[in-house]
Amino acid sequence: MQSVATATQLELSPMPLAQQYLQKILLSSVYDVAKVTPLSSMKKLSTRFGCDVYLKREDMQPVHSFKLRGAYNRIAQLTAEQAACGVVCASAGNHAQGVAMSAASIGINAVIVMPTTTPDIKIDAVKRLGGTVVLHGQAFDQANDYAKALSETEGRVYIAPFDDEAVIAGQGTVAQEMLQQQRDIDVVFVPVGGGGLIAGIAAYYKAVMPRVKIIGVEPEDAACLKAAMDAGEPVTLSQVGLFADGVAVKRIGEEPFRVAKDYVDDVITVTSDEICAAVKDIFEDTRAIAEPAGALSTAGMKKYLQHLVNEADKPLKVASILSGANVNFHSLRYVSERCELGEQKEAVLAVKVPEKPGSFLRFCELLDKRAMTEFNYRFSSRDMAVVFAGIRLSGGQAELTDIIAKLTLEGFDVQDLSNDETAKLHVRYMVGGHPPEPLEERLFSFEFPEHPGALLKFLTTLQSKWNISLFHYRNHGAAYGRVLAGFEVPASDDLAFARFLTDLGFVYQEETQSLAYQLFLNSKSK
Structure with a gap:
């Protein structure tokens, strides 16, 4: 016969951890200074992924962070x-x-x-x-x-930043608000640094609505929760990346991990490029500028949705936390540079091109009027040129595979550098130097109209008459792209070359006497 527990025994039974934190969260006094923040619908991302996407706007706190x-x-x-x-x-x-x-x-x-x-x-x-x-x-x-x-x-x-019960309970009020604002969310994505936020959110949801999935998101180079989950206990990472400085933590907190190991359903890691893409997505949907750590959970949410097969009859409802907006303005240069790569809307390639007039034109023709985002080249030998090229994509990895196959079939040697961090951080800015032999070279800066075919028009107008000995072009989304180009122009061709510049119709200026060119790029300065 099964025994029946007495009232005294029930009172002495340990309360589940989530229930303990539920009490602490409900008794938190955060609203003496904090405010209830909106749970905003992200219409563009909702349309893109075919589900209801929400963003918890903790950037709207008085200190712009949860x-x-x-x-x-x-x-x-x-x-x-x-x-x-x-x-x-x-x-x-x-x-x-x-x-x-x-x-x-x-x-x-x-x-x-x-x-x-x-x-x-x-x-x-x-x-x-x-x-x-x-x-x-x-x-x-x-x-x-x-x-x-x-x-x-x-x-x-x-005052611990995350490894403290009172701190965790205070962060858990984020979940309390979210449940009141949208009762039928299916999945919540939470950024993870030391673990205080995800511990509070996970404990609250699992105590009140355990069906909701809680997924942590970490940078690939600072994944302390994932390491702890794999090891079964907190471990110390040897080093962490600092791009998302708000979550640059080597070791998950002991108390946050005690909660997370029981109540967090999964952990996703994302790259810096994917974080940059999420910063852009948040801006386009809300006009808010998230710090990298603040956009972390949105990056993870996108990665999750890209691989999700939704078998439910109704659209999935998901939410991520915009955890902070204290962004260093100058870091936005990096974000702008990398966000397109993070969404697979851009690829960077190293392409070997025969060093002869018309080769660049043929290369651009094979791209079939795709927009070039970048084009770096410096003459290095009479036989072969190596070009660093950025290409705009609309079809992601499948389109990139087709481009590489097409170029390879035409005899171009192509290497995909889209995931090469050294290439993206450094090499793209270092393509150049002094040519190995003296050149009859003239240098010009141009303003290229930013529309598909501008580079192709330039090369078509050139008509392979003069060898391009240097080329640098980067599209930053402005009305005009800045271009620096060098040409081998014998003195006898000066008049014909002047007609070419006129026929081209682009704003230009000769830079041959530039001090920087003379010091770093001119063969006569070696």
Whole structure:
């Protein structure tokens, strides 16, 4: 006969971890400083993937990040004696601003230790909020060790960025709002650094609506949760990438992992290019500019949806968290450069082309009027030229495969560099140098109208009369592309070459006397 538990036994039974956190989340006092943020529909991504896509706008918090929630919930629970000693924390930026604002709102002194790599926008924001900034170490872990040392020597209360129950509970209020705003979400994608946010969100959803899938998203070069899941315990990564600095953490928190291992359904990793593409997607749908870590979960959501086979009768409803918007403005140059690669809308190729008039024209003709995004070349021998070329794609990898096959069939030696980080970061800007022999060379800058066929028109007008000895072109989406081109022009051809420039109809200027050209590119300067 099966025994029946008594009321006393039920009271003594341990409460499931998710239920414990549910209580803490419901009792959090985050709304003394934080605000309820919108759950916005992303119409363009919804149309693209054939499902309902939502974005939780934590960039709209007073400090432009969700971190304010956990920081305030922890600081609000300090005793009067602890508050009098002040607080200290370590952060790449967003937790720092949350601690600074929370401490100032209660009248507590706060010291914030930040890595020396932290963007200026985050350092300045912390100072404006009243925090005292100390820069230490190259990454979060070094800053964190120093903050803990300050806690010991100065008696300050250490406010953990993620490995703390009160912080996790504060972050969990994000899920509480999401459930109230949209009750039938199927999958939630959460960015992962130290794990505080995903622990709070996972615990809340699994306590209230366990059918909802919780998927963590990490950069490929900072995947501490994935490493911990694979090992069954937190492990320390040897190094982490700093592009998404807000999640550049080497080791998942002990408490976040205790929650995540039971309640997180999966972990996805994404590349820097995929993060850049997500920054662009968020901007196009909302006009918000996410920091790389802020766009992380959207990048993972896109990757998930691209490979998803939806067998349900109704469209899937998914949501990602725009966790922060404290972006260093200058990093947008990198984002702009890489977002098209991240969506497979651009490919970069190294192509060997016979060094003879007409070869470049034939190469462009084989591209069948596809837009060129980049074209780098410098004369290096009389036999063979190696071109670094960027090509606009509309059909992704399948289209790229067809292009490579077509060029190869015509005798061009083609290498796909789209996933070669060295090529994308460095080599594309280093194609050039001095030619191996003196040339009768003239250098010109041009403004190319940004429309398909502009480069083909240039080469067709040239009609293979003069050898192109140098070429650099990069499309940045403006009305005109900037081009630098060198030509082998004998003095006897000066008048004919002038007619070519006139017939071309592009704005141009001769740059042969440029000091930079004379120093770095001219054969006579060797």
